[in-house]
Amino acid sequence: MAGVALKKGHSASVILMVDAVHLALPSALDKVNIGAPFEPAGELLEAFIEKGGNVLVCGACMKHNGVEESAIDKRFEVISGDDVVELLMNAKGSLQLN
Template sequence: MVNNTDYVGTLFDNSESNPGKITLAFTMAGVALKKGHSASVILMVDAVHLALPNALDNVDIGAPFDPAKDLLENFIEKGGNVLVCGACMEHNGVEESAIDKRFTKISGDDVVELLMNAKGSLQLN
């Protein structure tokens, strides 16, 4: 479990409700990594549906932004963490066994710990 990261982005919406927020969340988290910071994106509320494999495949808001799938892959390749709220998963009927194996289920306590220890955060709600 990741309990300390320099940058935390929290995302609350799924691809149907606001693809721009998804794109921005992974764009900014990627920028944090490029600047030498550790970075995590937490999927909460309806965004837990984005933890399912291939959920970002069709999220592309166009230039100047990269497609969300590419942003996610680059983020993970460069050491970024995608964390998923366990209570939100349960509430939305998303099973832990169904989520992308590269993502980590976390608790509300973990969310608070990450936010309190981060140097900066961006909340997209």
């Protein structure tokens, strides 16, 4: 959905929180492919980043899940809970998928 937002001219950020912080590890999405009509997740991530999308990772969630900042994809930014609130409160719109 974030990739579609970029295609339509919107800015987009994906925030990895709770257990999703494990997806911040390099190559975590390389083998994720649920089949048609969806593209493989790794390809979607690369296209999203190439088009200017941001991937943000909750630092507290990382700590809770034992994920070290040094281990995550260097293209991703670690943010705080305060940052999450600011981003959501200042967003023109948001979409949450669990």
